[in-house]
Amino acid sequence: xxxxxxxxxxxxVTGDQTPGDQVLxxxxxxxxxxxxxxxxxLYLFLVARADVAAVVVLAIGGTTDWVDGWIARRLRQVxxxxxxxxxxxDRLYILATLIAFTAxxxxxxxxxxxxxxxxxxxxxxxAVLRRYGYGPPPVHYVGKTATxxxxxxxxxxxxxxxxxxxxxxxAAIGWGLAWWGLVLYWVAGGMYxxxxxxxxxxxxxxxxxx
Numbered sequence: 001x002x003x004x005x006x007x008x009x010x011x012x013v014t015g016d017q018t019p020g021d022q023v024l025x026x027x028x029x030x031x032x033x034x035x036x037x038x039x040x041x042l043y044l045f046l047v048a049r050a051d052v053a054a055v056v057v058l059a060i061g062g063t064t065d066w067v068d069g070w071i072a073r074r075l076r077q078v079x080x081x082x083x084x085x086x087x088x089x090d091r092l093y094i095l096a097t098l099i100a101f102t103a104x105x106x107x108x109x110x111x112x113x114x115x116x117x118x119x120x121x122x123x124x125x126x127a128v129l130r131r132y133g134y135g136p137p138p139v140h141y142v143g144k145t146a147t148x149x150x151x152x153x154x155x156x157x158x159x160x161x162x163x164x165x166x167x168x169x170x171a172a173i174g175w176g177l178a179w180w181g182l183v184l185y186w187v188a189g190g191m192y193x194x195x196x197x198x199x200x201x202x203x204x205x206x207x208x209x210x
Contacts, residue, residue: 028068037060040057041097058093058151062148062155068085090147095116095119106157107178121189121193122193146184
């Protein structure tokens with residue numbers, strides 16, 4: 001049975017913009033910069049123990065989460081590479097931060113385990129989709145909101161450990177953002193699983209065995 005490519009089934013942009021093959025665009029350069037920020041953060045936080053500098057790197061990485069996509073749409077520079085780089089940078093920031101924060105006991109291992117379990121669930125869903133000839137589903141606004149909350153929470157939580165003068169307020173704000181981000185992260189994961197299940201049923205056809 002022939003299947004259309006996943007990109008045709010799930011366009012990742014709306015309106016009259018379609019992904020192009022450009023590489024050296026301003027949005028892609030921003031995404032590359034965000035990727036370089038991941039090892040820089042790990043070095044500053046785990047090796048140099050420069051917590052203030054690590055906060056700055058995390059804050060920049062988090063606040064620029066939406067910038068590359070906004071610029072891509074604004075300048076009409078939406079590209080297939082950019083569609084891959086943006087969620088990749090988000091996931092690497094989250095995973096690297098979780099590992100580093102758990103190592104230095106900024107967050108408990110249970111919180112890290114909850115987020116990693118969601119990632120494993122999503123990886124399993126993606127593996128099933130690839131088996132049926134589909135690519136990753138389009139990023140949902142719930143998932144983007146969860147990612148934004150988590151990337152906003154991490155530098156605030158780190159600030160709580162780096163500065164005693166704002167520790168109480170920063171911890172309250174940071175954990176508020178983190179828990180909401182965790183809940184929405186799982187909600188988005190559930191939505192992706194449901195979407196994947198529908199695609200698999202459609203690929204099998206109405207007469208296929210369950």
